[in-house]
Amino acid sequence: MNLQAAADALQAARHVCVLTGAGASAESGVPTFREALTGLWEQHDPLELATPEAFQRDPELVWKWYCWRRELVSKASPNAGHYALVALAQKVGMLTLITQNVDGLHQLAGSDSVIEYHGNLFENRCFAGNCDVSAADLSVASPTCPHCGACIRPGVVWFGEAIPDHAMEAASLAAGDCDVFLSIGTSSMVWPAAGLSEMAQANGASVVEINPDATASTRPAHYAITGKSGVILPKLLAMLGA
Numbered sequence: 001m002n003l004q005a006a007a008d009a010l011q012a013a014r015h016v017c018v019l020t021g022a023g024a025s026a027e028s029g030v031p032t033f034r035e036a037l038t039g040l041w042e043q044h045d046p047l048e049l050a051t052p053e054a055f056q057r058d059p060e061l062v063w064k065w066y067c068w069r070r071e072l073v074s075k076a077s078p079n080a081g082h083y084a085l086v087a088l089a090q091k092v093g094m095l096t097l098i099t100q101n102v103d104g105l106h107q108l109a110g111s112d113s114v115i116e117y118h119g120n121l122f123e124n125r126c127f128a129g130n131c132d133v134s135a136a137d138l139s140v141a142s143p144t145c146p147h148c149g150a151c152i153r154p155g156v157v158w159f160g161e162a163i164p165d166h167a168m169e170a171a172s173l174a175a176g177d178c179d180v181f182l183s184i185g186t187s188s189m190v191w192p193a194a195g196l197s198e199m200a201q202a203n204g205a206s207v208v209e210i211n212p213d214a215t216a217s218t219r220p221a222h223y224a225i226t227g228k229s230g231v232i233l234p235k236l237l238a239m240l241g242a
Contacts, residue, residue, distance in 0.1 A: 023185025123155030
């Protein structure tokens with residue numbers, strides 16, 4: 001019943017806002033943040049590797065860990081859920097896609113203008129500022145900025161860091177404007193992303209949650225659908241005639 005009601009809401013939607021979390025990528029084999037700590041990295045706490053303070057203490061260690069994570073993630077491919085969102089964008093009047101994931105799988109599937117709330121694992125930036133680091137030598141153990149000499153870091157948002165202004169503003173505008181908000185594969189525990197569905201609901205949007213497990217957003221959601229996005233989203237598309 002929730003599936004049909006969600007399909008009806010999507011059918012009538014003027015603007016659909018989508019937020020995806022780790023669950024959407026897990027279906028592609030991307031390990032979650034803590035699951036990635038295997039082998040040589042099991043002795044490390046993620047909080048000691050994914051903070052600005054950790055990078056300042058030991059930039060070489062943190063850089064090596066992210067290079068290892070990049071290698072893991074680079075083996076993954078988009079799944080049926082990613083492709084379903086590409087098709088859904090063609091079926092509704094407007095779709096804004098926000099992701100907490102840093103793996104770039106939405107773009108690989110063909111989604112345009114993805115709002116990367118937590119950055120991108122495969123991008124790099126200068127730790128000191130906004131220098132262009134495209135000419136940097138990334139093959140060394142701890143690469144440095146060719147302009148200012150500061151260490152180069154991965155282009156992700158670390159614990160304790162603010163969401164980039166452009167991502168925060170675009171996501172908030174979309175959540176406040178949409179009439180259907182899809183929460184997909186997210187635990188609804190990481191803020192401020194977890195507040196986007198509340199913002200949408202406060203502005204009159206219908207909230208649809210797709211997740212294998214109950215979360216903090218399940219009870220407040222108008223329609224909570226239990227299952228993996230790679231299974232549920234294609235079913236919704238079929239009900240929309242796609």
